[in-house]
Amino acid sequence: MKKSVSDFLIAIGVFLVANFVAVLSGFNEHWVLWTSDYSAVGLNELPVALAFLSLALAWYAWRRLQDANASHQELSKIVEQLSEQVEERKLAVEQAQVLSETKNEMLEYEYLRSKKLQQVRMMSDALAAASTLDELQEISVKYLKNLIPDHTVAVLFANKAFENWALAGAWGEHKDKVYPNVKLEECQVLQQGRPYIDSSNTQKMLCDNANLTTIKSVACYPITCHEMQFGVLHIRSERLTESLLSKEDEQRIIAVCNTIGLHFNNAQLRTELSMASNRDELTGLLNRRGLGNTLKREVTTSGQQGYEVTVAMIDIDHFKSYNDSFGHQEGDKALKFVAETLAKNMRARDVVARYGGEEFILVLPNTSKIIAYKKLKMLIATVAKDSEISPDCKRAITLSAGIATCPQDKNSEEALIKSADLALYAAKKRGRNCVMAYKAASTKVSAAKQPAAVSIIPTKQVK
Numbered sequence: 496m497k498k499s500v501s502d503f504l505i506a507i508g509v510f511l512v513a514n515f516v517a518v519l520s521g522f523n524e525h526w527v528l529w530t531s532d533y534s535a536v537g538l539n540e541l542p543v544a545l546a547f548l549s550l551a552l553a554w555y556a557w558r559r560l561q562d563a564n565a566s567h568q569e570l571s572k573i574v575e576q577l578s579e580q581v582e583e584r585k586l587a588v589e590q591a592q593v594l595s596e597t598k599n600e601m602l603e604y605e606y607l608r609s610k611k612l613q614q615v616r617m618m619s620d621a622l623a624a625a626s627t628l629d630e631l632q633e634i635s636v637k638y639l640k641n642l643i644p645d646h647t648v649a650v651l652f653a654n655k656a657f658e659n660w661a662l663a664g665a666w667g668e669h670k671d672k673v674y675p676n677v678k679l680e681e682c683q684v685l686q687q688g689r690p691y692i693d694s695s696n697t698q699k700m701l702c703d704n705a706n707l708t709t710i711k712s713v714a715c716y717p718i719t720c721h722e723m724q725f726g727v728l729h730i731r732s733e734r735l736t737e738s739l740l741s742k743e744d745e746q747r748i749i750a751v752c753n754t755i756g757l758h759f760n761n762a763q764l765r766t767e768l769s770m771a772s773n774r775d776e777l778t779g780l781l782n783r784r785g786l787g788n789t790l791k792r793e794v795t796t797s798g799q800q801g802y803e804v805t806v807a808m809i810d811i812d813h814f815k816s817y818n819d820s821f822g823h824q825e826g827d828k829a830l831k832f833v834a835e836t837l838a839k840n841m842r843a844r845d846v847v848a849r850y851g852g853e854e855f856i857l858v859l860p861n862t863s864k865i866i867a868y869k870k871l872k873m874l875i876a877t878v879a880k881d882s883e884i885s886p887d888c889k890r891a892i893t894l895s896a897g898i899a900t901c902p903q904d905k906n907s908e909e910a911l912i913k914s915a916d917l918a919l920y921a922a923k924k925r926g927r928n929c930v931m932a933y934k935a936a937s938t939k940v941s942a943a944k945q946p947a948a949v950s951i952i953p954t955k956q957v958k
């Protein structure tokens with residue numbers, strides 16, 4: 496049963512019992528004295544009954560009030576607990592929001608980081624596949640731009656002689672204000688081979704790129720390998736800032752610059768190696784290996800473009816006796832003299848190679864047999880004349896030569912050389928100091944009276 500109902504019943508019960516006791520004890524007779532006489536209406540007990548009723552009701556009301564207070568307190572407690580819970584939930588929601596924002600930031604950061612790492616990997620692959628210095632420069636600029644697109648950047652690379660570092664690419668604000676060239680003496684980064692970071696006193700720098708009055712911060716990184724300064728990465732800003740790049744970005748850029756430097760170094764080594772393996776050490780001319788590649792290219796091109804290529808094989812006459820008379824060192828000097836004289840009398844496109852020993856080969860693109868024949872006569876005469884007065888030669892030097900033309904004689908490199916060698920042999924047999932031309936007829940080596948055929952050059956035979 497509900498408490499209020501039981502309280503009410505108790506109050507009514509008490510009232511009835513009290514009333515009954517009052518009636519029994521005649522208590523009413525004394526009370527009615529100061530109230531009024533209800534006996535006339537037969538209600539003598541009424542005032543007492545009402546008094547008891549009032550008391551019972553007051554008691555009931557007091558109990559209800561107590562209950563109400565208790566419920567109120569309970570309710571307040573519940574409300575308090577609920578608001579605490581609400582606060583806790585609010586806090587939890589806020590924390591969840593912060594967590595999710597942090598998570599998003601971390602995800603974005605990781606995404607950018609992995610994108611940059613991917614760019615670095617792609618750049619390394621592209622650099623490894625590049626075959627020329629121009630390609631290396633192009634790839635480096637492209638990927639550096641992908642890695643630091645939001646800055647004002649200039650990338651400069653050294654020329655072949657390492658005298659001048661020229662602009663290979665620039666992006667960002669005022670990229671047009673980048674100076675196109677930097678010299679070693681102007682650049683602290685190139686001089687010292689380490690990064691230069693300045694956020695206050697750029698005016699003190701030698702470099703014209705940093706001396707602009709609007710520039711407040713500069714960060715330059717060398718592109719280097721084994722103390723070879725291949726380039727500079729120049730980043731600048733009109734903002735005064737401690738660090739233009741974050742620590743992580745800076746470390747990545749330094750690593751990328753080192754990678755680029757390494758590839759430039761490898762490319763340079765490859766070029767030097769290929770130069771060394773294709774060049775004759777004594778004369779600096781192409782050696783047999785270098786000639787092979789060049790002749791192949793020329794023969795292919797002549798076939799495609801429909802012109803003739805003439806190959807001449809040249810041999811110094813009586814060179815054994817020269818060595819025997821004046822020594823091997825003097826022989827070397829004479830060889831160098833012949834090499835230089837041949838080289839300086841060639842057109843830019845002609846090729847001179849030392850085929851071995853005292854033998855040379857000329858490749859004359861777009862040259863008919865008759866023109867080549869005249870050219871060889873002139874060369875033999877020049878060597879003979881100049882060697883007579885040259886301090887590098889102990890006596891006048893004569894040459895013998897054999898020529899063969901592609902495609903009319905032969906159209907493969909090996910066959911052309913073989914044919915020119917046959918013609919050379921004929922020239923030696925003929926008495927040396929002359930040119931003989933190979934003729935792809937039954938006679939093989941043509942006679943002197945035929946055009947573009949074998950001829951003896953009318954110069955004095957050297958003893």
Ligand SMILES: Nc1nc2c(ncn2[C@@H]2O[C@H](COP(=O)(O)OP(=O)(O)OP(=O)(O)O)[C@@H](O)[C@H]2O)c(=O)[nH]1
Binds near residue numbers: 815816818825
């Ligand atoms: N000094 C010097 N001599 C060389 C070099 N290479 C080859 N020779 C010499 O060149 C000489 C070639 O001699 P031979 O093949 O007999 O021919 P040759 O004496 O020129 O006679 P012909 O060719 O018939 O006129 C040899 O004595 C080689 O030692 C070199 O690099 N330096």
